[in-house]
Amino acid sequence: MQRKAYVPGAAALLVALVAGLTGCTSGGGDDGSAPDAKANGAPASAAPPGKYRTLPEPCGSVGRSTLRDLLPGVLTLPRDQQQKVLRGVPAVTYDTDRRAACSWKGQAPDSSHQLRVDFERVVSYDPAVSDDSRAQEVFAKKQAATSVPVVPRPDADADATLSPGATTDLEAQAGKAGEAGGNAEESQAPEAPEGSGQPSGDASPGGSAEGADGSPSPNGSTTGLEPRVLEGLGNAAFIDDVLDRAGSTAQRRTVSVVFRTSNVIVTVVYAEQPAPAAEVPDSKELQEKAQSVARRLAELLDE
Template sequence: MQRKAYVPGLAALLIALVAGCTAGTGTDGSTTDSKAGGAKSSAAPPGKYRTLLEPCRSVERSTLKDLLPGAAELPEDQQQNVYRGTAAVTYDTDRRVGCSWKADAPDASHHLTLDFERVVSYDGAVSDEDRAQEVFAKKQAAASLPVAVDPRGGKGQESTAPAQSTAPATPPTTPSTPTGTGTPSGTGTPDGLAPRVLESLGDAAFLDDVLAGAGAGSTAQRRTVSVVFRTSNVIVTIVYAEQAAVTTEVPDSKELQEKAQGLARGLVEQFTD
């Protein structure tokens, strides 16, 4: 009987092919990841907004006329200067921008400030929107909102606790939200005007209202209304103030709050478009 010749190279090739097929196929016939661990981690999604509105152009002239009544009495060239606004100085206009306006009238002066901040998370596991919520929560906790009562222990606690943020500090561009230095709104005003959380304005919002002396030896009263809201990873701060020219006059809380909230609603729509 003639014996067949044994070919070592062919046998080795067959063994390698069988081993490769076995390693790449699961028991149910499906293909598996050959990397150890199998599961892959995904980074948190980026924020909805990659740019910011141009703040000095984000308020219509008709709105500015309503917010700055003294400007209408000025000559046309001076009106143009008032309505143009003054842009805030920032280091990164993709991250933070602002604008301010001021107008004086015989009975009162008005000052409006806008601040737009686009929050970016530098933690791959935390989304830009989640980081923005942390920053917003710190702003709300620093405002003069009323303290909530804990029904379990009866002790007061902040309605929104401050959150720790690891995002790099951004240089401020506008005056920060008043933090209760003065008399909060509510004294001598109708119910419902105290600093509070606002519903149906962006993803989250609150209003602060502070009445205080004008300072620098003046006995005039100055009321500052702030509306702060968050839409995705952008935080918008509106500061609208009125200083009475007569010491016996107190700026009207309801009027200032309504105008500030009206402006906020218009800005929400612009960011949504």
């Protein structure tokens, strides 16, 4: 029987190939896959991500029946115009998973009402700082931009476990109470022009609850309705109430409710502007309605 010739070079090549394959698979998982890059680069003590990765669709976050109650002027419109108003106007944002907002406006013979809801998902780019902790910082800046007193919370650390449209008048107020401290890449509401009836950014919200001596102010607000911290809404919440002269005689009242749930901050702004010579908008009614919307949005986030 004729034997095949032994080729040393071919044997050496086979050994090299086997060694190369062994080197390629070493260090991988049980299935031979390459290791996760984070396993080698991320610190073992990296802060956990926030609870929320997306945001609700804002224009669909408030029910039609609620909108009809908040915007009484809508009921006087023809059906097709009613539907247009109730659909709302979405805000222009660069990333709807990071920032999303919608506004509605209803005009009645004796007054006009506006509603705006704003969702902001806060993300920390520092691996040592959690999304919740960063959101807590942003929320504190929003509160500091209002007349709401800042009350230290001893359980603050525990909280960490836990289509383009036109801008509206409310965006100026939302820029103060709902957008202070936002990220640079997120859309910012323009400031209200002079004479629009909106308070300036550096002025304290005049006429929002009590006079300098602590007595009820002439705007009709009483003790218990002043700008304050709210309990039982998200991880932290506050309400602000601003009464501002919108024209020669009419006075516009704007109520803002801001709350934080994990790494999402929600702002509800509800405003009423009566016709000239009409009564001053009722603080209690506006506050109750704004809080009702905020609580429904908190439930929506938990669903």
